[in-house]
Amino acid sequence: MTTTHPAPDVADSSDTPDGGTIADSTMWTSRLRRAWMSKLPPEKLLPDRQPAYVASWIYVFGVLTLAAFLVVIVTGLVLAFAGPAWYHTSWLGHFTNSLHFWSVQLFFVFMVIHLWGKFWMAAWRGRRAMTWITGVVAFLASIGTAFTGYLVQTNFDSQWISFEAKDGLNAVGIGAFFNVTDLGQMLLLHACLLPLVVGVIAVWHVLLVRLRGVVPPIDAVDPADRADVRTDLLAARPDDTPVPEARP
Amino acid sequence: MTTVTDKPRSTDIAARDWKGPWRRYDIVKEGVIAVVVVSILTVLLAGLFSSPDEPQLTFQGWATSAPDNFYATAVQELAGTSESAGYGPPYNTAADGVSIGPIAPQQWFGVTHPVDAANDFVLTPLRSQQQSADVTDALATWDGAAADQQTSWATDYDTALTDAGGDLKQIAPGDYGPVPVLAQGLTDMAAAGALDGILISQGGFYQTDFTKQILFLGDGSYLDDAATAAHLQGNTWGMMNETGSYPGQAWLWLYSFWYQIPTFNSDNPDDYLTSHADAVIFYIMALLSLILLLLPFIPGLRSIPRWIPIHRLIWRDYYRSQHRT
Numbered sequence: 189m190t191t192t193h194p195a196p197d198v199a200d201s202s203d204t205p206d207g208g209t210i211a212d213s214t215m216w217t218s219r220l221r222r223a224w225m226s227k228l229p230p231e232k233l234l235p236d237r238q239p240a241y242v243a244s245w246i247y248v249f250g251v252l253t254l255a256a257f258l259v260v261i262v263t264g265l266v267l268a269f270a271g272p273a274w275y276h277t278s279w280l281g282h283f284t285n286s287l288h289f290w291s292v293q294l295f296f297v298f299m300v301i302h303l304w305g306k307f308w309m310a311a312w313r314g315r316r317a318m319t320w321i322t323g324v325v326a327f328l329a330s331i332g333t334a335f336t337g338y339l340v341q342t343n344f345d346s347q348w349i350s351f352e353a354k355d356g357l358n359a360v361g362i363g364a365f366f367n368v369t370d371l372g373q374m375l376l377l378h379a380c381l382l383p384l385v386v387g388v389i390a391v392w393h394v395l396l397v398r399l400r401g402v403v404p405p406i407d408a409v410d411p412a413d414r415a416d417v418r419t420d421l422l423a424a425r426p427d428d429t430p431v432p433e434a435r436p
Numbered sequence: 437m438t439t440v441t442d443k444p445r446s447t448d449i450a451a452r453d454w455k456g457p458w459r460r461y462d463i464v465k466e467g468v469i470a471v472v473v474v475s476i477l478t479v480l481l482a483g484l485f486s487s488p489d490e491p492q493l494t495f496q497g498w499a500t501s502a503p504d505n506f507y508a509t510a511v512q513e514l515a516g517t518s519e520s521a522g523y524g525p526p527y528n529t530a531a532d533g534v535s536i537g538p539i540a541p542q543q544w545f546g547v548t549h550p551v552d553a554a555n556d557f558v559l560t561p562l563r564s565q566q567q568s569a570d571v572t573d574a575l576a577t578w579d580g581a582a583a584d585q586q587t588s589w590a591t592d593y594d595t596a597l598t599d600a601g602g603d604l605k606q607i608a609p610g611d612y613g614p615v616p617v618l619a620q621g622l623t624d625m626a627a628a629g630a631l632d633g634i635l636i637s638q639g640g641f642y643q644t645d646f647t648k649q650i651l652f653l654g655d656g657s658y659l660d661d662a663a664t665a666a667h668l669q670g671n672t673w674g675m676m677n678e679t680g681s682y683p684g685q686a687w688l689w690l691y692s693f694w695y696q697i698p699t700f701n702s703d704n705p706d707d708y709l710t711s712h713a714d715a716v717i718f719y720i721m722a723l724l725s726l727i728l729l730l731l732p733f734i735p736g737l738r739s740i741p742r743w744i745p746i747h748r749l750i751w752r753d754y755y756r757s758q759h760r761t
Contacts, residue, residue, distance in 0.1 A: 234463065234464070235461065235463060236460065236461065236462065236463070237458045237459065237460060237461060238458065238459060238461035238463075239454040239456060239457070239458055239459075240456060240457040240458060240459045240754070240757075241456075241751055241753075241754040242459070242461060243459065243753050243754070244750050244751065244753075246750050248466075248470070251466055251467055251470045252470050252473075252474060254467070254470070255467070255470035255471040255473070255474040255475075256474050256478075258471060258474075259471075259474055259475055259478050263478075275489065276489060276491075282486070282487070282489065283482060283483075283486075285487050285489070286481075286482035286483075286485070286486050286487035287478050287479065287482045288487075289482070289487040289488075289682075290477075290478050290481035290482050290485070290487070291474070291478045293481075293683055294474060294477060294478060294481075296686070296687050300687065305750065307731075307740075307741060308741045308744075308746040308747055308750065309741065309747055309750060309751075310738065310741040310742065310747070312731070312732035312738070313448070313450035313451075314448055314449070314450025314451035314452075315448075315450075315451050316450070316732075317732040317733065320731065320732050321729055321730075321732075324725075324728050324729045324731075325729070328725060328729075331685075331687055331688070334685060334687070335685065335688075338684075338685060341489070342492065343489050343490055343491060343492050344490040344491060344492050344493055344662065344666075344679065345488065345490055345668075345678065345679050346492075347492055347493055347650060347653065347659065348659065348662070348663045348666075348668055350646075350650055351650050351651075351653070351654040351659060352663075352670060352674070352675070354650075355714050356714040356715075356717070356718055357718075358525070358526060358533065358534075358542055358714075359533070359534040359541075359542055359712075359714040359715040359718065360541050360542070360714075360715055360718045360719070361541025361542055361544055361545055362541075363526050363542075364525070364526045364545035364546075364548040364549075365545070365548075367526075367548075367549060367645070367647060369645070369646050369647040369649075369650040369651070370549075370644065370645045370646070370647060371644050371645070371646050372644025372645060373644075373645075375644075401453070401454065403450055404449060404450055404454060404456075405747065405750075405751040405754050405755065406741065406742060406747045406751075408449055408450075408456075408754070408758075409449075409758065410449050410452065410454075410455050410456060411455055411456050
């Protein structure tokens with residue numbers, strides 16, 4: 189038995205150059221796809237070429253941060269399934285907790301190096317401010333996520349950290365909503381909400397990197413530029429925009 | 437040679453598509469290698485160094501190893517002189533909390549996690565179990581007295597205990613009502629291990645909020661002494677330390693840094709910045725975080741990478757090739 193789709197309404201069936209109909213081209217789905225493809229076509233989303241200046245070890249730390257985040261999530265999922273007290277009584281649990289602990293340490297080491305690298309590269313140049321901002325938000329959200337992780341250890345460390353941290357948070361009113369001595373609240377935030385926040389911001393950050401491309405070196409010279417463009421560049425230069433070197 | 441373009445070109449080279457040379461870059465291969473390397477590194481570190489897990493403190497441990505301190509803390513809870521009893525929002529209304537000028541967010545949201553130190557920490561746990569005759573009589577005497585009388589008994593005994601340096605044998609004679617018996621009853625109960633369970637359940641079955649236990653535990657010196665021994669105090673970079681020799685939250689170094697400055701950590705607790713350190717340091721860190729967030733828009737700060745040419749090292753191959761050109 190064959191299923192047939194109902195014939196399109198005659199008024200909607202006028203052709204468009206891409207083989208669809210005018211009605212198709214006004215669909216939200218079509219519009220979203222076209223907008224996505226014009227901004228981030230596959231070759232830009234998953235490129236196999238990068239500008240020649242992308243040749244430094246500093247570039248590795250961004251992807252290392254993402255890799256460490258993946259290990260943090262996987263080991264955290266195992267701990268989440270087994271419950272917060274599992275690692276106190278099981279060698280496998282303790283080892284899993286050790287994997288989680290060290291992957292978090294690596295995550296922060298890589299992320300901080302990545303952040304410093306981007307600072308010294310002034311990587312916000314060229315309409316990349318939002319890339320910098322999402323990176324900083326991801327960093328701050330990661331600190332919050334790690335902090336709640338320390339609070340749900342259910343050991344002496346978490347007792348002391350919650351006792352000490354409550355004063356700082358209460359002093360500015362945050363303690364009324366974010367109660368560090370409430371294990372249930374901290375566990376839900378640590379295992380559900382905050383990793384989701386970090387993950388979403390990280391995806392946004394990576395998409396912005398793909399959208400804008402990797403920032404060129406400070407004072408880089410575009411081979412396409414020539415002497416007649418020089419004067420324009422000099423006249424309009426903001427303080428964070430490089431003055432291109434004059435060519436012989 | 438003149439460049440001809442169809443559209444006006446951006447004057448910012450960083451905002452344009454790159455027109456210079458390109459190189460092969462296998463981004464997927466790089467990602468897979470990164471995951472493998474990080475996974476191996478994590479397994480190695482976990483296998484070699486394990487991870488910290490210092491056992492939790494218990495009320496039984498406290499009442500067993502430091503019974504005098506536990507006893508004195510129970511008296512303070514009844515007298516309302518403990519840190520928890522006089523904390524203020526969000527636990528009670530005994531104090532106003534920290535404010536800086538008219539900015540008093542600790543008061544704005546009121547009491548959201550109510551804690552009645554005398555009842556929650558001492559009287560309710562004692563009532564929840566069958567007690568000896570003297571404790572039962574002491575509870576009845578306490579319940580039958582007026583609030584002023586209760587306060588008078590407890591504060592007088594707290595003062596006498598403090599004057600005696602915590603030595604029960606040196607306490608001056610006086611009318612302390614049922615307070616000594618209640619404090620001893622709670623100490624015995626804690627030493628037997630019963631208080632831990634009662635405080636955890638708090639009269640219910642399910643419970644995930646440990647606010648009362650943490651506050652009570654912190655009122656005595658037991659938790660504080662353990663933290664000092666583990667180098668976890670705030671004035672010794674405790675915020676970023678971990679038990680044992682493990683790395684802690686090193687990323688909080690700047691937050692912890694402010695607490696090391698004598699201005700925020702003086703011997704006189706009445707110094708304004710010391711007594712308001714928690715709030716002031718939070719606002720400083722919030723401001724610094726905002727500056728970091730908005731760095732691309734802050735003149736001067738955003739130009740530091742240009743003034744200190746570390747980028748010359750990062751892109752040394754590019755600059756070398758430019759120099760040759």
